[in-house]
Every structure is written in C-alpha cells, then in structure tokens.
Amino acid sequence: MSDRARFFAEATWTGGVIGLGYVGLPLAVTMVARGLPVVGFDVSEQRIADLASGRSPIEDVADAELADAIANGLRLTADPDELAAADALFLCVPSPLGRHREPDLSFITAAAATVERVVRPGMLISLESTTYPGTTDDILVPAATRGGLVLDQDVYVAFSPERVNPGAEMKTGQIPKVVGGVSDISTLVARAAYERVVDSVYPVRSAKTAEMAKLLENTYRAVNIGLINEMAQLAHELDIDIWEVIDAASSKPFGFQPFFPGPGVGGHCIPLDPQFLAWRAREANFATRFIDLAEQVNTRMPFYTADRVAAALNDFGLPVFGTAILGVGIAYKPDVGDDRESASIEVLRVLEGRGAQIAVLDPVVGSERIASHGFRPVAPGEQIEGFAIAVILTDHARLDLERISDTVPIVLDTRGAYRRAGIARDNVVPL
Numbered sequence: 001m002s003d004r005a006r007f008f009a010e011a012t013w014t015g016g017v018i019g020l021g022y023v024g025l026p027l028a029v030t031m032v033a034r035g036l037p038v039v040g041f042d043v044s045e046q047r048i049a050d051l052a053s054g055r056s057p058i059e060d061v062a063d064a065e066l067a068d069a070i071a072n073g074l075r076l077t078a079d080p081d082e083l084a085a086a087d088a089l090f091l092c093v094p095s096p097l098g099r100h101r102e103p104d105l106s107f108i109t110a111a112a113a114t115v116e117r118v119v120r121p122g123m124l125i126s127l128e129s130t131t132y133p134g135t136t137d138d139i140l141v142p143a144a145t146r147g148g149l150v151l152d153q154d155v156y157v158a159f160s161p162e163r164v165n166p167g168a169e170m171k172t173g174q175i176p177k178v179v180g181g182v183s184d185i186s187t188l189v190a191r192a193a194y195e196r197v198v199d200s201v202y203p204v205r206s207a208k209t210a211e212m213a214k215l216l217e218n219t220y221r222a223v224n225i226g227l228i229n230e231m232a233q234l235a236h237e238l239d240i241d242i243w244e245v246i247d248a249a250s251s252k253p254f255g256f257q258p259f260f261p262g263p264g265v266g267g268h269c270i271p272l273d274p275q276f277l278a279w280r281a282r283e284a285n286f287a288t289r290f291i292d293l294a295e296q297v298n299t300r301m302p303f304y305t306a307d308r309v310a311a312a313l314n315d316f317g318l319p320v321f322g323t324a325i326l327g328v329g330i331a332y333k334p335d336v337g338d339d340r341e342s343a344s345i346e347v348l349r350v351l352e353g354r355g356a357q358i359a360v361l362d363p364v365v366g367s368e369r370i371a372s373h374g375f376r377p378v379a380p381g382e383q384i385e386g387f388a389i390a391v392i393l394t395d396h397a398r399l400d401l402e403r404i405s406d407t408v409p410i411v412l413d414t415r416g417a418y419r420r421a422g423i424a425r426d427n428v429v430p431l
Contacts, residue, residue, distance in 0.1 A: 001192070002185060004122060004156065008088070008193040014039065015197075016086025016118075018111050020047060020076075022268070022338075023128055023162040024092030025058050026172040029069045031197050034173065037073035039086050041114075045078045052076050059337060060166060080114045088124035088193050089115060091140075092162065095129040101275050103132055105139070112143035119144050121154045124189055126179075127207075128162045130214055130273050132280035135159075136207035137182050157182045158190035159207035161214030166267075167336035176200040180210030218273035219291060224259040225270070226294030229301050232261035232431055236308075243416045243430060261431055263393055263414045264301040264343025266332030271298070271341045302346035305414055305431065309351060309391055312410050312429050318388055321355030326378065326387040326408060329362050329394025330370060334415075337365045344393035345373055359387070363398045384408060392417050 007013065013036065017028040020042040028040045042048055050057065056066040070076070083089060093107040108129055115125055125144050127136050136159040141151060149155045158181040164172070177198045181187030187203055194201045204210050228246070235242040242261060250258045265271050274295065278288045310320050325348075332342040339345060352358045359376040361384070367377035378384065380398075389410040392399075395417035405411050405418070405425040414431040418424070 002188055004124075005188045005192040007122075008124065008189060008196065012036065013087035013193075013196075014085055016041065016083040016089040018042075018083065018089060018091045018114060019093040019107075019129075020051060021092065021094070022058055022060075022166065023164050024090070025051075025056070025061050025066075026164065027090060027092060027128070027162075027197070028074055029061050029065055030171070030173045032069040032073045034197060036196065038069075038075065039082050040074055040076050041080060041083050042076075042078060043110075048076050048078045060164070060171070080117060083114065084118040084120060086118075087122065088126065089118075091115070091125070091127045091129060093129050095131050095272075095276075097272050097275055101279075103276050103279055105131065105135070108135065108139060112139050115140065116143040116146055119147065119149060119155060121149060124156045124158070124186075124193055126158045126160050126190055126193070128160055130161060130269070130276065131211060132276040133208040133211040133215075134280070135211060141182055152183050152185040156186040156189040157207070158186050159210045160190065160194060161210060161217075163214075163217075166338050167333065173198050176202055178202050178204060178210050178213050180204040180207045180213075182207045212277070215273050215277040218269045219277055221259075222265060222270050222274045222298065223290050223294040224257075225262075225265055226297040228259040229261045230297050233304060236431075241430060243419050260416065261414075262301070262343065263305040263347045263431075265298045266340070266342040266344070267338065268340050298343075302343050302350055305347045305391070305412075306350040306354070308429075308431065309347075309389060309412055310354070312412050313389055316388070316410060319355075320351060322357065323389070324357045324359070324387045325351055326384060326390040326404075327358060327360045327375070328390055328392045328399060328404065329365075329396055330360055330373065330375075331362060331365050331394045331396070334395050335364060335397055337369070339365055339369065339373075342394075347391065347393060348375060361399075362394065362396070364396050395420075 015031045016039045017024045028038045031038050054067045091111045093111045096104045098104045144155045160179045163175045177194050179190045181190050191203045232242040274291045278291045281288045327348045330339050330344045348358050359378050360370045361378040363380045370377040384407050387408050390404050390408040392413045395415040411428045418428045
C-alpha cells in the first residue's frame with residue numbers, strides 16, 4: 001500500500017463534496033456519519049442557506065440526519081476556496097443532456113475549474129457524475145495537474161459512479177461502489193478512501209471502465225424496458241394480458257428477469273445515461289442499435305399511452321377533446337416525490353394538447369409541484385366525481401385504488417397496480 005493510500009485508509013481526513021443535490025448531500029451525510037469531517041460546497045447560496053437552516057430538500061436525507069451531520073462535522077459553504085481544506089474532493093454535479101441529446105458537460109467543467117482553483121499536494125479527486133467514457137481523463141486530469149502537480153505523486157484522480165436509488169431502503173453507505181482510477185496508483189488511493197465511506201468497494205482497471213460500467217447498468221435497464229414496452233403493445237394487439245404473461249414467465253427459476261411496461265421511462269438515469277454511451281459511440285463511428293431502438297420505443301410510449309386513453313374513451317362514445325381526465329401520479333417512480341424526466345407528465349401533456357381537461361392526483365409529489373407543471377392539483381381527500389377516466393401513471397402505495405375505480409367510470413392502469421393489489425374491477429383497463 002502506498003503512503004497516500006495508507007493515509008486515506010487510516011487517518012481522519014477531510015472530504016470535500018462539490019454539489020449538494022441528490023448525490024452529493026447523501027454522500028456528505030454518510031461521510032460524517034462514518035467519522036470524517038466534510039466541507040460541503042454548492043454554487044447555490046440559497047441551497048446552502050436552506051441546508052444550514054436544517055431543511056433537507058432530499059427525501060433520502062431526513063431533516064434530523066442533516067442536523068446531526070451539521071453538528072458533527074459537515075461545514076456548508078458557497079465559497080469554493082474553503083474546499084482547499086479537504087484531502088479528497090468528490091464531484092457530484094449534474095450531467096444532463098443538451099437540446100440535441102448531446103452530453104452537457106458544463107457542470108462538470110465548472111467543477112473541474114473549481115478543482116484547478118483549490119487543488120493541493122496529496123489531494124484525491126473523484127468524479128461521481130454520470131458521463132461518457134474518457135471524461136475523467138480528458139477533463140479532470142488536466143484540471144488537477146495544470147498548476148504543476150504531478151499525477152500519482154502530488155495528486156490522484158478517479159471515477160466512482162453514483163448509484164443513488166431514491167426512496168430505497170438501502171442507503172448510500174450500503175450500496176457497493178465501483179472505483180476506477182486513471183492509473184493503478186490512483187485506483188489504490190481512491191479505493192482506500194471509499195472503503196472509509198461505504199461497506200463495499202469494487203475496484204476496476206481504469207476510470208474509463210468505471211464510467212462505462214455505470215452506463216451499462218442503466219442501458220441494460222433501458223433496453224429491457226424497451227423490450228417489455230414493445231411486448232406490451234404486441235400483447236394488446238393479440239388480446240393477451242401482458243401482466244399475466246410476465247407473471248407466467250417469472251415462474252421460471254433461472255434465465256429470466258422480469259421487467260414491466262409503463263407509460264415511458266423517467267428519472268435522472270434511464271432516459272439519459274444510454275445517450276452518453278450512444279453519443280460516445282457515434283464519435284467512434286460505432287452504431288448502438290439496441291440503445292437507439294430502445295430509445296425509440298420508450299420515447300413513443302407516452303404517445304401510445306395517450307392513444308390507449310383515447311381508445312378507452314371512444315369505447316364509451318367519448319372524445320378526448322373537452323373530457324375531464326384524472327392523471328394519477330406524476331412522479332417517475334412509486335413512493336418518491338421526484339418528477340424529473342417523468343413520462344407521466346409527457347402523457348398528460350399529449351392529452352392536454354389534444355384538448356383534454358387535465359387534473360392530477362399525486363399524494364407524494366404534492367399540490368405545489370403539480371401546479372408548477374400547469375396542471376390542476378387534486379388533493380387526496382378531494383371528490384373525484386366528474387372525471388370520465390383516471391389514468392394510473394405512478395403506482396404509489398398511498399393511492400386508494402378502490403376509491404378511484406369505484407368513483408371514476410374508466411380506469412386505464414399503465415402500471416399493473418390493480419393486479420398486484422388483487423383488486424378486480426370490470427372498469428379497469430390494463431395497458
């Protein structure tokens with residue numbers, strides 16, 4: 001073990017977290033809980049003020065956890081110069097796609113500029129933001145060494161992809177961490193540091209390997225969701241219940257993993273991450289046919305779902321135009337208040353564009369967030385008579401499915417919620 005790896009394995013070192021959002025804040029709180037002081041930096045002074053007041057904007061970090069972290073070593077700041085006190089910097093900034101679905105690296109390059117500003121001898125720099133293979137080598141290494149520091153002697157650089165799963169019981173410190181340095185020595189140093197933070201570390205040969213591992217994880221999911229979404233459309237044409245098909249196939253104890261259809265894909269990973277890989281592949285003149293096909297299927301699902309709503313209304317002699325439709329759930333996954341990249345919202349936008357009168361019931365996301373999308377919020381206890389159809393778009397456990405189907409004449413269940421709950425209703429139509 002090198003001297004610097006031994007330092008991170010044994011000393012009480014200080015972590016610096018750049019970006020205190022869905023990834024950075026849980027990481028910072030976890031580090032403090034494991035006995036390490038942390039400088040938490042965010043460019044948003046308002047976010048720093050909110051956090052300092054004890055209000056956590058992240059569902060996975062309770063206010064009490066945040067307060068405990070602040071009391072035990074989390075220093076919050078909007079001043080990047082304070083990061084110079086850290087021994088290791090963890091970059092947890094957004095990495096969205098641009099308007100043409102190309103990687104937007106502006107947040108990563110801004111964080112790299114901060115690294116260049118504060119880096120000092122002995123520092124470990126680890127990027128956690130999802131990105132295409134080669135980003136750490138191309139952007140972080142130059143930023144860390146531009147001032148004259150020598151890689152693997154004065155500074156160490158690695159990539160370790162975030163694996164945040166909002167709403168899950170498994171927390172940041174319990175989720176295994178893939179770690180890949182830009183060199184063997186950087187990998188050893190980064191591994192020693194992360195072993196102080198999480199229960200399990202899986203080292204790989206390079207930062208590029210770690211970057212691609214993250215993209216494979218979510219591309220695998222996107223491709224299989226695309227497959228089951230296409231199968232759902234075919235099953236409907238053949239008058240077969242896709243949910244019964246999935247249950248039957250799942251009885252096989254080997255060789256099959258169930259995926260489930262829905263109105264599309266959402267969240268901060270599955271709709272975006274495969275496109276990083278596809279973009280990088282195009283640079284290498286390589287065709288990513290599975291990725292491209294899955295995206296085509298998945299991005300069309302909101303329109304297919306809207307068509308199914310129209311067909312269900314048509315069976316009752318009703319048009320979409322002017323009809324009151326209740327959207328049930330706009331979060332991208334059940335039991336979280338996160339509506340980023342939610343396909344549910346896209347379904348409702350399509351129906352709204354066809355003249356429907358849209359209202360939304362989501363007991364987890366809440367009325368204020370629903371209204372921010374331009375939809376009329378329906379409170380959980382509010383009367384829901386008067387809607388011609390309810391569309392189950394997110395299957396929160398807190399939904400009163402029986403009340404919805406007993407009150408609204410037609411229910412289109414895009415998530416199989418009624419089947420899983422064991423509720424049989426003649427007016428419930430599966431996707």
